[in-house]
Amino acid sequence: xxxxxxxxxxxxxxxxxxxxxxxxxxxxxxxxxxxxxxxxxxxxxxxxxxxxxxxxxxxxxxxxxxxxxxxxxxxxxxxxxxxxxxxxxxxxxxxxxxxxxxxxxxxxxxxxxxxxxxxxxxxxxxxxxxxxxxxxxxxxxxxxxxxxxxxxxxxxxxxxxxxxxxxxxxxxxxxxxxxxxxxxxxxxxxxxxxxxxxxxxxxxxxxxxxxxxxxxxxxxxxxxxxxxxxxxxxxxxxxxxxxxxxxxxxxxxxxxxxxxxxxxxxxxxxxxxxx
Numbered sequence: 001x002x003x004x005x006x007x008x009x010x011x012x013x014x015x016x017x018x019x020x021x022x023x024x025x026x027x028x029x030x031x032x033x034x035x036x037x038x039x040x041x042x043x044x045x046x047x048x049x050x051x052x053x054x055x056x057x058x059x060x061x062x063x064x065x066x067x068x069x070x071x072x073x074x075x076x077x078x079x080x081x082x083x084x085x086x087x088x089x090x091x092x093x094x095x096x097x098x099x100x101x102x103x104x105x106x107x108x109x110x111x112x113x114x115x116x117x118x119x120x121x122x123x124x125x126x127x128x129x130x131x132x133x134x135x136x137x138x139x140x141x142x143x144x145x146x147x148x149x150x151x152x153x154x155x156x157x158x159x160x161x162x163x164x165x166x167x168x169x170x171x172x173x174x175x176x177x178x179x180x181x182x183x184x185x186x187x188x189x190x191x192x193x194x195x196x197x198x199x200x201x202x203x204x205x206x207x208x209x210x211x212x213x214x215x216x217x218x219x220x221x222x223x224x225x226x227x228x229x230x231x232x233x234x235x236x237x238x239x240x241x242x243x244x245x246x247x248x249x250x251x252x253x254x255x256x257x258x259x260x261x262x263x264x265x266x267x268x269x270x271x272x273x274x275x
Contacts, residue, residue: 008060019076053096057105077103081127099134108139112146130165149178154195190270197268
């Protein structure tokens with residue numbers, strides 16, 4: 001269905017104005033900001049599960065002149081959600097409806113339309129409660145289908161890996177073979193390892209995060225496909241959990257330790273650096 005640019009712009013500006021001016025005092029208020037005509041169009045759509053926000057986002061992205069406005073909306077929702085987490089109140093994360101986080105559809109459409117907005121999507125995604133996800137997996141899959149497994153999507157893959165939510169692990173399995181094939185080119189492998197390091201550097205900068213045992217476990221599982229000397233964690237545990245001198249904290253070899261040392265120094269390692 002074709003929606004006019006003017007109507008779409010009006011709708012997005014209504015959402016943006018409400019968020020920027022602190023008019024949202026209840027997370028259930030956000031869906032009521034949609035115009036009745038648009039709600040009726042979505043409800044009468046033949047496409048199953050076609051909610052009004054996804055309808056508006058899919059239509060608005062067709063107008064390049066609206067991209068900055070859409071981006072601003074996603075960024076403001078991201079800021080709103082971050083404040084909710086700062087107050088330890090995930091209940092306050094904005095929702096478009098009972099099944100979808102507010103802004104998810106806009107963030108997805110932006111990332112598909114513009115390479116640079118993959119980071120916009122990542123920033124937004126990380127403010128969601130990924131342990132209660134519905135559409136995030138499909139949105140990420142759509143972005144990867146558009147841009148493929150490459151340098152520009154490595155940061156998204158890394159974010160999904162380290163914040164997998166309910167379905168991240170199983171979703172990424174199908175992409176690993178494609179990645180490993182690319183890593184026969186050492187430069188691609190370096191870019192992926194740097195994307196992993198950047199993930200932790202950003203967390204350290206934003207949240208004073210320290211690489212912990214759970215992080216090392218996730219790194220170990222990820223790097224076991226890249227480095228022969230990295231133990232498969234589950235196999236190692238099965239073989240050694242009954243050993244009297246077994247120390248779970250020290251099962252990781254030099255690859256993981258070197259990686260962590262580089263990150264602590266604020267550096268981005270390459271494949272050869274970790275050998």
